[in-house]
Structures are given as C-alpha cells and as structure tokens.
Amino acid sequence: MSRKLLLEHINVPGINTLEVYRQKGGYRAVEKALKTLTPEEIVEEVKKSGLRGRGGAGFPTGMKWSFLAKPEGVARYLVCNADESEPGTFKDRYLMTHIPHALIEGMIVASFALGAKVSYIYVRGEMMPQIRILEKAIAEAKAAGWLGKNILGTGYDLELYVQPGGGAYICGEETALLESLEGKRGNPRIKPPFPAIAGLYGCPTVVNNVESIAAVVPIINDGGEEYAKIGIGRSTGTKLISASGNLVKPGVYEIELGLPVEEFIYSDEYCGGIANGKKLKATVAGGSSVPVLPANLTLKLANGEPRLMSYESLSEGGFATGTMLGSGGFIAFDEDQCIVRNTWNFSRFYHHESCGQCSPCREGTGWMEKVLHKIEHGHGKMEDVDLLWDIQRKIEGNTICPLGDAAAWPVASAIRHFRDEFEWHIKEPIKSQTQNYGIANYAAPIEKAPVTEEK
Amino acid sequence: MLKIEEQKPVVFSSELLAKFDDVITRYPEDKSKSALLPLLHLVQAEFLWVSTSAMDKVAEYLKIQPIEVYEVATFYSMYFLKPQGKYALEVCRTGPCCLVGAEKILDHLEHKLGVKEGEVTDDGLFSFRGVECLAACGFGPVLQISPEYTFYENLTVASVDKLIEDLKNK
Numbered sequence: 001m002s003r004k005l006l007l008e009h010i011n012v013p014g015i016n017t018l019e020v021y022r023q024k025g026g027y028r029a030v031e032k033a034l035k036t037l038t039p040e041e042i043v044e045e046v047k048k049s050g051l052r053g054r055g056g057a058g059f060p061t062g063m064k065w066s067f068l069a070k071p072e073g074v075a076r077y078l079v080c081n082a083d084e085s086e087p088g089t090f091k092d093r094y095l096m097t098h099i100p101h102a103l104i105e106g107m108i109v110a111s112f113a114l115g116a117k118v119s120y121i122y123v124r125g126e127m128m129p130q131i132r133i134l135e136k137a138i139a140e141a142k143a144a145g146w147l148g149k150n151i152l153g154t155g156y157d158l159e160l161y162v163q164p165g166g167g168a169y170i171c172g173e174e175t176a177l178l179e180s181l182e183g184k185r186g187n188p189r190i191k192p193p194f195p196a197i198a199g200l201y202g203c204p205t206v207v208n209n210v211e212s213i214a215a216v217v218p219i220i221n222d223g224g225e226e227y228a229k230i231g232i233g234r235s236t237g238t239k240l241i242s243a244s245g246n247l248v249k250p251g252v253y254e255i256e257l258g259l260p261v262e263e264f265i266y267s268d269e270y271c272g273g274i275a276n277g278k279k280l281k282a283t284v285a286g287g288s289s290v291p292v293l294p295a296n297l298t299l300k301l302a303n304g305e306p307r308l309m310s311y312e313s314l315s316e317g318g319f320a321t322g323t324m325l326g327s328g329g330f331i332a333f334d335e336d337q338c339i340v341r342n343t344w345n346f347s348r349f350y351h352h353e354s355c356g357q358c359s360p361c362r363e364g365t366g367w368m369e370k371v372l373h374k375i376e377h378g379h380g381k382m383e384d385v386d387l388l389w390d391i392q393r394k395i396e397g398n399t400i401c402p403l404g405d406a407a408a409w410p411v412a413s414a415i416r417h418f419r420d421e422f423e424w425h426i427k428e429p430i431k432s433q434t435q436n437y438g439i440a441n442y443a444a445p446i447e448k449a450p451v452t453e454e455k
Numbered sequence: 456m457l458k459i460e461e462q463k464p465v466v467f468s469s470e471l472l473a474k475f476d477d478v479i480t481r482y483p484e485d486k487s488k489s490a491l492l493p494l495l496h497l498v499q500a501e502f503l504w505v506s507t508s509a510m511d512k513v514a515e516y517l518k519i520q521p522i523e524v525y526e527v528a529t530f531y532s533m534y535f536l537k538p539q540g541k542y543a544l545e546v547c548r549t550g551p552c553c554l555v556g557a558e559k560i561l562d563h564l565e566h567k568l569g570v571k572e573g574e575v576t577d578d579g580l581f582s583f584r585g586v587e588c589l590a591a592c593g594f595g596p597v598l599q600i601s602p603e604y605t606f607y608e609n610l611t612v613a614s615v616d617k618l619i620e621d622l623k624n625k
Contacts, residue, residue: 183527
C-alpha cells in the first residue's frame with residue numbers, strides 16, 4: 001500500500017465531524033503553524049515541499065504564495081478554488097464530502113501564512129450538499145475556537161466563508177472565479193496584473209485548488225522536506241486521481257506520484273482493469289482538456305519505457321506522443337467507445353462553457369462542435385478533418401484564458417492519434433451509425449503507433 | 456436573450472430577506488454585490504425559478520442596476536429563467552457519464568415523462584434537462600434534483616423509474 005496523506009482516515013466513521021477529525025490528529029497543523037512558525041517559515045516549508053498546484057496547471061504553490069504583494073494597510077485574500085468542473089475530475093467533491101475539516105484546517109494555515117483575515121471557499125453551485133457540509137464544519141470549527149477572533153490566543157483573526165457559484169466551468173479559471181465572487185459574469189481578466197497583485201476587490205489575492213490547500217496540512221505536520229521525499233523528481237507528494245470511464249473500480253485514489261500508469265489501471269489496489277473484460281482503447285489522463293492518448297502510448301513512452309503518473313512522465317514526448325497530468329481526471333475508454341463521438345461530446349462541452357469574450361473561442365468551439373456532429377452523424381466530408389485541424393490551431397494560444405487551448409487540444413490529439421477513425425466515419429457513413437471502429441489499429445506495438453503529424 | 460415570461464410582482468418574505476441580510480455580512484461593506492449569486496440561489500430555492508420581477512427586487516435590495524442582475528442570471532446555467540417542474544431533474548451528459556450510459560438515461564426520461572427536454576409535465580411535477588459535467592464522473596450516470604441538489608449516482612433505467620415513482624408518491 002502506498003502512503004496516504006489526505007485520505008488516510010477516509011473510512012473512519014464520523015471523520016466528517018470535528019470530534020473524530022481531532023482524535024485522528026486533526027488541527028495539529030494549525031497549532032504548530034500559529035504557535036511555533038512565522039508566516040514566512042510556513043511559505044518556506046511549502047516551497048521546500050515542492051507542492052505543485054493540484055487544480056491542473058501544476059504551478060509551484062510556495063512560489064505562488066511568495067509572489068503575493070503585501071502593501072501596508074491593504075487587505076489580502078485567500079480564495080479556495082472548489083469550482084471543480086473539469087470533465088473527469090471529482091476528487092475535490094470527494095474530499096469535501098468526507099473530510100471537510102482537512103480543507104478548513106489547510107485554509108486556516110494558508111490564510112495565516114498569507115496574512116488573510118477573511119478567506120473564501122468558492123464552491124461550484126451544483127455542489128449544494130457539499131456547501132452545506134462545509135458550512136456545518138466551519139460552524140463547528142468556529143465554535144471550538146479554530147476560527148474567529150484571536151485563534152488559540154495568538155491574536156490572529158480569521159473569518160472563513162463559503163461562496164456558491166452559478167454553474168459555469170469558466171469560473172474554475174482563477175480570474176473568472178474572482179469576477180464571479182465579486183457578483184459578476186465569469187469573464188476571465190487579462191493578465192497581468194496577476195491576482196497576487198490585484199485580485200479580489202483589487203487586493204492581493206492567492207487562489208488555490210482544494211487539494212493544494214489540504215496538502216498544506218501534512219506539509220506543516222511533517223515538514224516540507226519529508227513531503228518532498230514522496231514522489232519522483234519534481235513531482236513530489238501524493239495526488240488524488242479521479243478515475244472514471246470503463247474501469248472495474250472507478251473512484252478517487254490517492255497515489256504517490258511516480259506510480260506506473262499500467263499499475264494504476266490494472267492493479268486491484270487501484271482501478272482493477274477495464275470493465276467487463278474488455279480491452280483498453282484510449283485514455284484521457286488529466287481531465288478532458290488534456291490530449292487523448294491511444295492505449296499503447298498511455299502505458300509506455302515512445303521509447304518503450306513505462307509511463308508513470310507524474311507531471312513529467314505524462315507530458316514526456318510533448319503533444320506528439322504525450323499528454324498532461326492536469327487535474328488528475330483519468331478517463332478510460334474501452335474498445336467499444338467511439339473517439340469521434342467523444343470528441344464531439346467534449347467540443348459541445350467547451351462550446352457550452354465558452355464565456356464568449358474572445359472570438360476564436362466563442363466562434364471556434366461552436367464551429368468544431370458542428371463539424372464533429374456532422375462527421376459523427378454520417379454527413380462528414382474528407383476535408384472536414386483538415387478543417388477541424390485548422391480551426392483548433394487558430395483557437396490555441398489566441399484567447400485570454402486557457403479555455404481556448406483546453407477546447408483545441410482534445411480535437412487536435414484525437415485527429416493526431418485517431419485520424420483513421422475519423423476517415424472511417426466519413427467513408428462509411430451508414431455503417432458508422434450502428435458499428436464501432438473498434439480497437440484493431442491501436443493494438444499495434446509502439447513503433448507502428450498511428451502518430452500522424454505534429455504542427 | 457432574456458425572455459420575459461412573467462411580470463407579476465413577487466413578494467420576498469421576511470424569512471427570505473433575513474437570509475439575504477445574513478449573506479451580505481460575508482463581504483466588505485461596499486462590496487455587497489458579491490452576494491448576487493448566493494441571493495439568486497435563495498430566490499430560486501423559494502420560487503423554483505428566477506423571474507424578471509424577482510431579479511428587479513434583488514437589484515433593489517443590493518442597490519445595483521437591474522441589468523447587473525440580468526447579465527449574471529443569464530450567464531450562469533443554474534438559474535432557471537422560466538418555471539420548471541417541482542422536481543427539476545438534471546442529468547449529466549458530458550463525456551465520462553456518456554461512456555457509461557448517460558444518453559440512455561436522457562432518452563428514457565423523455566419517454567417516461569412524455570415531455571421533451573426543458574418542458575414541464577402536465578401535473579407540474581417534473582421537468583428534465585441534460586447538463587454539463589457535475590463532477591461525479593466515477594459514479595456515472597448521475598442526476599441532481601434542484602432546489603436541494605440531491606444527488607443520484609450509478610443510474611440505471613430501473614433506478615430512474617423507481618426514483619420517479621418515489622417522487623410522485625412523496
């Protein structure tokens with residue numbers, strides 16, 4: 001069994017209550033941080049831990065904290081990004097449902113380190129049950145003196161509030177989230193200025209993912225150096241992976257970074273293999289925005305070495321033969337799944353979720369959705385595949401926020417690795433309505449993998 | 456586009472206004488506009504949808520222009536801008552849920568309830584729609600029911616039938 005830092009006590013009855021959470025050592029990090037460490041020392045521990053943002057971008061958390069501007073007399077804010085909306089990702093929901101105090105404890109330590117007196121947890125509106133859980137847990141913590149005025153007699157005051165979103169994927173982007181928290185449409189802001197300089201209400205702000213903030217608790221308890229010993233290379237610590245799709249045991253797993261992908265998919269400790277005895281066709285390893293990979297490139301690098309669950313190994317080979325760890329939303333497709341249909345589905349998602357601010361994204365996502373719908377439903381033309389390639393290239397890099405890239409990459413990677421499946425849909429418009437292309441072409445050894453072109 | 460469905464004036468109860476008062480304490484004094492999204496959720500929980508007249512009242516309460524409320528209510532997908540069934544069923548239709556049968560659940564609901572997506576059944580009890588990823592991909596197919604947003608996971612045609620019967624008999 002690998003080490004568990006976040007989910008160690010997930011099966012303890014009553015771990016969602018303050019009492020049981022305390023019995024299992026909860027809030028030790030708050031005591032240690034507030035009584036024995038300075039804010040600068042906490043930031044230093046987080047830097048030493050090598051913790052990287054768990055929401056998808058993978059930016060070093062300690063570094064992000066150290067960028068926070070600290071002008072005299074200006075409020076500073078910590079905002080937790082719990083707007084978990086990336087298709088394939090459901091780890092934050094799981095953590096908040098079962099161990100809400102882990103997030104609250106992390107929020108207190110992180111707020112103290114950043115000098116925030118008021119902090120917000122922005123939870124996607126659909127997670128009303130989780131909002132109720134968090135509000136209850138915050139009330140418990142406040143009644144016990146972990147929040148409010150003069151915490152533990154240290155003179156530090158902190159108020160923590162939960163803010164519901166309204167149902168918009170774009171609000172997972174940190175500046176859109178801040179706009180939304182200010183009561184506006186979730187249109188991402190142009191950066192710079194970065195939130196560290198001008199964030200919520202124009203004040204210096206740090207926005208961190210739920211899992212990143214919860215990970216601060218073991219980092220403070222055990223020290224940054226201990227945390228950095230777990231994992232591999234620059235991928236330190238443990239990561240929550242949300243596993244979905246055609247797996248025997250989908251769910252949320254805490255892994256030590258560096259676990260071989262093959263072990264994650266097939267071992268009984270994790271996903272237990274592909275459901276119904278079928279074969280693996282493809283995976284999306286880090287949430288819907290990252291490139292889809294055929295089975296062979298999922299399990300092995302282009303040079304034949306095993307691929308690992310880490311930031312570096314998953315992106316090994318660039319977009320030609322690699323993908324990204326992203327948010328850790330691991331989606332597995334069995335041999336009967338249709339890549340064209342799934343790509344169309346994802347395109348519809350991005351079209352629906354585009355905020356409409358930048359024309360390449362607003363127009364391009366809708367265009368891609370339409371072309372993919374046409375191909376999937378048997379009305380495609382051969383030049384449509386090149387048209388799709390052209391559209392996605394014109395979106396990528398040409399938008400204010402990364403939603404444009406996120407919409408382009410699934411389409412680009414699907415064409416790059418599965419072009420023959422798109423062409424089959426076009427050549428066989430009738431057959432493709434009742435049959436699936438299957439897996440045949442992707443079972444080939446690595447050197448014959450259908451890696452077509454790279455721009 | 457904002458389609459105006461109803462212009463009947465609405466009355467906010469004192470209980471609802473007390474909830475509003477509680478929400479705005481979370482923000483700095485001059486930043487009460489931050490309360491807009493939570494307030495619209497409270498309105499929807501009370502009336503099951505957000506009418507134009509309700510939005511005007513919210514604007515009045517927050518001392519902002521009505522357009523600032525309209526532009527928010529129309530941007531976010533959770534706010535219903537027309538009346539829904541007492542139970543508004545929202546089924547996730549994004550990738551991972553479709554890999555495990557979400558499309559079948561949507562087709563079945565249309566057949567079972569005898570209405571199209573977005574329409575309300577004659578008895579006023581049900582409406583349904585497909586929504587984008589609900590962040591429960593490992594337990595798909597899933598649906599949620601507003602205004603409580605209770606969650607139902609690992610759906611099958613049989614479990615959906617049972618759910619609908621249970622709600623009818625409630």
